Amino acid sequence: xxxxxxxxxxxxxxxxxxxxxxxxxxxxxxxxxxxxxxxxxxxxxxxxxxxxxxxxxxxxxxxxxxxxxxxxxxxxxxxxxxxxxxxxxxxxxxxxxxxxxxxxxxxxxxxxxxxxxxxxxxxxxxxxxxxxxxxxxxxxxxxxxxxxxxxxxxxxxxxxxxxxxxxxxxxxxxxxxxxxxxxxxxxxxxxxxxxxxxxxxxxxxxxxxxxxxxxxxxxxxxxxxx
Amino acid sequence: xxxxxxxxxxxxxxxxxxxxxxxxxxxxxxxxxxxxxxxxxxxxxxxxxxxxxxxxxxxxxxxxxxxxxxxxxxxxxxxxxxxxxxxxxxxxxxxxxxxxxxxxxxxxxxxxxxxxxxxxxxxxxxxxxxxxxxxxxxxxxxxxxxxxxxxxxxxxxxxxxxxxxxxxxxxxxxxxxxxxxxxxxxxxxxxxxxxxxxxxxxxxxxxxxxxxxxxxxxxxxxxxxxxxxxxxxxxxxxxxxxxxxxxxxxxxxxxxxxxxxxxxxxxxxxxxxxxxxxxxxxxxxxxxxxxxxxxxxxxxxxxxxxxxxxxxxxxxxxxxxxxxxxxxxxxxxxxxxxxxxxxxxxxxxxxxxxxxxxxxxxxxxxxxxxxxxx
Numbered sequence: 058x059x060x061x062x063x064x065x066x067x068x069x070x071x072x073x074x075x076x077x078x079x080x081x082x083x084x085x086x087x088x089x090x091x092x093x094x095x096x097x098x099x100x101x102x103x104x105x106x107x108x109x110x111x112x113x114x115x116x117x118x119x120x121x122x123x124x125x126x127x128x129x130x131x132x133x134x135x136x137x138x139x140x141x142x143x144x145x146x147x148x149x150x151x152x153x154x155x156x157x158x159x160x161x162x163x164x165x166x167x168x169x170x171x172x173x174x175x176x177x178x179x180x181x182x183x184x185x186x187x188x189x190x191x192x193x194x195x196x197x198x199x200x201x202x203x204x205x206x207x208x209x210x211x212x213x214x215x216x217x218x219x220x221x222x223x224x225x226x227x228x229x230x231x232x233x234x235x236x237x238x239x240x241x242x243x244x245x246x247x248x249x250x251x252x253x254x255x256x257x258x259x260x261x262x263x264x265x266x267x268x269x270x271x272x273x274x275x276x277x278x279x280x281x282x283x
Numbered sequence: 284x285x286x287x288x289x290x291x292x293x294x295x296x297x298x299x300x301x302x303x304x305x306x307x308x309x310x311x312x313x314x315x316x317x318x319x320x321x322x323x324x325x326x327x328x329x330x331x332x333x334x335x336x337x338x339x340x341x342x343x344x345x346x347x348x349x350x351x352x353x354x355x356x357x358x359x360x361x362x363x364x365x366x367x368x369x370x371x372x373x374x375x376x377x378x379x380x381x382x383x384x385x386x387x388x389x390x391x392x393x394x395x396x397x398x399x400x401x402x403x404x405x406x407x408x409x410x411x412x413x414x415x416x417x418x419x420x421x422x423x424x425x426x427x428x429x430x431x432x433x434x435x436x437x438x439x440x441x442x443x444x445x446x447x448x449x450x451x452x453x454x455x456x457x458x459x460x461x462x463x464x465x466x467x468x469x470x471x472x473x474x475x476x477x478x479x480x481x482x483x484x485x486x487x488x489x490x491x492x493x494x495x496x497x498x499x500x501x502x503x504x505x506x507x508x509x510x511x512x513x514x515x516x517x518x519x520x521x522x523x524x525x526x527x528x529x530x531x532x533x534x535x536x537x538x539x540x541x542x543x544x545x546x547x548x549x550x551x552x553x554x555x556x557x558x559x560x561x562x563x564x565x566x567x568x569x570x571x572x573x574x575x576x577x578x579x580x581x582x583x584x585x586x587x588x589x590x591x592x593x594x595x596x597x598x599x600x601x602x603x604x605x606x607x608x609x610x611x612x613x614x615x616x617x618x619x620x621x622x623x624x625x626x627x628x629x630x631x632x633x634x635x636x637x638x639x640x641x642x643x644x645x646x647x648x649x650x651x652x653x654x655x656x657x
Contacts, residue, residue: 179331180370182357184431185387191358194383198374 058255061230062239066259069235072147073215076154080162080211085204088166089196093175110160118153118224125152149226150233154215162211169203170196206274213267217260236260284309284342284435284467291327291337300491302327310461312478313471315488321471324488325437328469329364330357341435358387363433367440369424371412377423378408384431391432393464398426401459418449422456429460435467436460442477454480458565458647479518480567480646500606500615504597517604519568519614520646521546525560534586534640537564544610547586548643563649570604572642573616576635577626586640589614593632603628607636
């Protein structure tokens with residue numbers, strides 16, 4: 058493997074890792090709300106969360122660009138106030154990954170919470186535990202295998218993210234080029250077949266491992282149904 | 284304890300529930316068939332379900348008042364609940380389950396070691412709930428509820444899924460808890476006989492509302508819900524003091540006072556130890572085990588022959604249920620119409636209750652010097 062390939066693999070892993078770490082609290086919170094709370098606009102919220110899963114990732118990237126690009130009101134304000142920028146940089150890579158992989162994590166975590174019998178939470182409440190303590194001592198540990206499975210799945214999705222990334226972050230080698238983008242770029246370069254194949258095999262292996270891990274954790278969750 | 288539910292109404296999945304009653308006493312049994320609304324009543328009392336209207340007041344604490352907008356959440360009510368399915372936390376050990384609620388209370392009226400000893404939980408501490416039998420899970424659930432120092436303990440169907448001997452054991456544990464710690468108990472069950480072994484103060488629920496509250500026999504005699512409550516399902520419960528054990532005859536003598544009537548029961552092995560003498564005992568006798576006679580009988584195998592005055596006669600189906608006051612011990616006997624006419628049984632008549640020593644079941648032996656429940 059060349060230094061360039063290792064650099065790209067490292068950037069891909071770093072992006073997926075940071076995006077996953079940021080996804081966890083958001084997805085746990087949203088998954089919990091979707092599983093347990095009675096909300097008036099739950100269907101709307103669900104549609105909003107799931108949208109990036111059904112629209113082409115390019116569209117997601119384009120919408121993000123429209124909302125957070127330097128020419129947009131939000132993007133301009135964020136840049137002027139905090140100096141934050143979400144286009145053609147590492148932050149854009151992470152953001153694109155996060156938005157695209159979030160629905161997968163939320164869905165998985167939501168069903169993990171739904172599998173926890175609310176009677177356990179009621180039992181904890183009758184034992185004097187306030188709602189937050191019940192969440193951390195009962196709901197979260199009981200749903201943990203499902204949560205981990207969702208997180209692993211979203212990590213795997215981040216690794217392969219292409220459409221939204223290329224739209225929002227571009228395809229700049231050394232800055233925003235990930236494995237998927239490098240494969241795409243090198244496919245068009247004659248003589249790069251071996252390099253493409255190495256990256257393809259690396260991607261497949263990593264994804265298979267992630268899905269296997271996710272399956273293993275979700276199977277662990279089954280004892281809760283008793 | 285005094286627990287009152289005033290005009291409490293709620294609806295769940297398009298089924299309307301209404302509860303209106305006041306319970307006063309130490310142990311209350313809630314009886315009704317499946318789906319009659321017993322468990323929902325329990326959920327309203329502990330706060331898991333919120334009523335739409337009405338008031339729930341426990342002693343001086345308002346748990347719920349729709350008009351004043353008061354709803355104390357379940358974690359602040361200090362009402363212990365033992366669910367039918369127990370709901371022991373599967374990811375925690377038994378020791379962790381037991382101490383789950385301890386950190387949310389500052390009181391230490393009920394100690395950890397007391398509960399472990401009382402419910403025989405010591406060998407289970409390191410196990411996970413999935414490794415326990417039904418009876419063991421039940422005891423852990425009771426222990427867990429006790430260790431959060433509850434002001435009242437609710438038990439939902441504590442006898443279901445338990446065989447006869449386990450049921451007797453749980454009844455004994457519950458009476459121990461009530462007497463040792465003075466905690467009021469509310470027991471929900473569709474099994475009237477087991478409720479009656481614990482208490483005669485009952486609530487009858489039918490079609491999602493309370494039909495009657497009070498003494499079982501009174502409800503039966505007044506025929507308030509005759510299709511549900513009949514003396515046929517009644518069991519005489521008597522609390523007496525152990526007076527003597529005659530090893531040769533293998534028989535125990537029980538009485539309320541020294542000069543009062545004596546009741547005899549066979550030895551269940553419980554009283555061979557002299558230290559047991561003088562203990563208060565709860566005994567059960569089925570009404571159809573008690574025969575009536577106009578006089579005592581010498582040449583008969585029935586050891587118990589108690590003279591009493593007829594106070595009440597209830598005719599139901601093909602039987603007569605005759606209540607007699609036998610020197611402070613109240614007993615109900617079930618007799619046929621033929622026997623009633625033959626003996627000319629009338630209120631005020633003096634008759635003798637005859638029953639075998641074997642017909643007397645020892646439900647529970649109370650500990651000496653225990654605190655009297657409120």
